[in-house]
Amino acid sequence: xxxxxxxxxxxxxxxxxxxxxxxxxxxxxxxxxxxxxxxxxxxxxxxxxxxxxxxxxxxxxxxxxxxxxxxxxxxxxxxxxxxxxxxxxxxxxxxxxxxxxxxxxxxxxxxxxxxxxxxxxxxxxxxxxxxxxxxxxxxxxxxxxxxxxxxxxxxxxxxxxxxxxxxxxxxxxxxxxxxxxxxxxxxxxxxxxxxxxxxxxxxxxxxxxxxxxxxxxxxxxxxxxxxxxxxxxxxxxxxxxxxxxxxxxxxx
Numbered sequence: 001x002x003x004x005x006x007x008x009x010x011x012x013x014x015x016x017x018x019x020x021x022x023x024x025x026x027x028x029x030x031x032x033x034x035x036x037x038x039x040x041x042x043x044x045x046x047x048x049x050x051x052x053x054x055x056x057x058x059x060x061x062x063x064x065x066x067x068x069x070x071x072x073x074x075x076x077x078x079x080x081x082x083x084x085x086x087x088x089x090x091x092x093x094x095x096x097x098x099x100x101x102x103x104x105x106x107x108x109x110x111x112x113x114x115x116x117x118x119x120x121x122x123x124x125x126x127x128x129x130x131x132x133x134x135x136x137x138x139x140x141x142x143x144x145x146x147x148x149x150x151x152x153x154x155x156x157x158x159x160x161x162x163x164x165x166x167x168x169x170x171x172x173x174x175x176x177x178x179x180x181x182x183x184x185x186x187x188x189x190x191x192x193x194x195x196x197x198x199x200x201x202x203x204x205x206x207x208x209x210x211x212x213x214x215x216x217x218x219x220x221x222x223x224x225x226x227x228x229x230x231x232x233x234x235x236x237x238x239x240x241x242x243x244x245x246x247x248x249x250x251x252x
Contacts, residue, residue, distance in 0.1 A: 044224025068239035077242040080250040087132035091213040099123040115234035117144030128152035135212030
């Protein structure tokens with residue numbers, strides 16, 4: 001078992017209070033199961049190909065699906081991100097995530113939306129993320145690939161902390177978004193688009209930090225089941241994203 005990556009005891013001390021309480025029979029060791037789930041998502045495996053040292057692959061799959069439906073991984077991410085306090089600076093951006101054919105089946109009537117859309121690059125989902133000045137994600141949103149950055153930003157805006165600045169590229173330059181930020185007490189650091197009659201000033205030195213949100217996407221996409229979406233259900237795919245963000249950015 002030593003040859004396989006396992007969550008450390010320090011990491012489990014952080015996670016354990018945030019996990020659902022066991023009911024009825026004692027469940028299989030949380031450390032081993034969560035480590036197995038992480039291994040599958042990080043390496044882009046099918047669940048049946050999980051190393052036997054992590055236990056039954058059915059246990060890994062069932063635990064992940066059950067907790068995804070309950071929003072466990074989203075709550076863990078949100079709780080740990082909130083503990084960092086209010087950052088002085090925020091950054092926002094989005095990235096496309098390619099949808100594999102196994103996840104691209106048609107949605108049947110009555111099912112949850114899959115958050116899959118068609119763009120020039122084919123079927124995609126879109127991850128919108130807001131990070132702090134260090135580059136750690138504090139809010140994320142999964143949408144269809146064709147959703148505009150402006151709409152994604154408007155959805156995320158109500159959950160943003162009271163930071164001083166928000167850095168974004170010129171794709172977020174609109175009077176409506178700037179006014180919404182101003183009403184929240186957040187100063188925009190956004191370059192003007194070419195079609196503006198009067199270019200608005202922005203802090204170029206502060207804007208130079210925007211690469212950190214791009215680095216965030218790069219690190220999350222290192223997890224292969226996130227870079228390519230294999231999950232049909234949006235809530236399971238978003239749970240994988242939240243789990244990756246938690247392990248990469250919010251664990252000791």
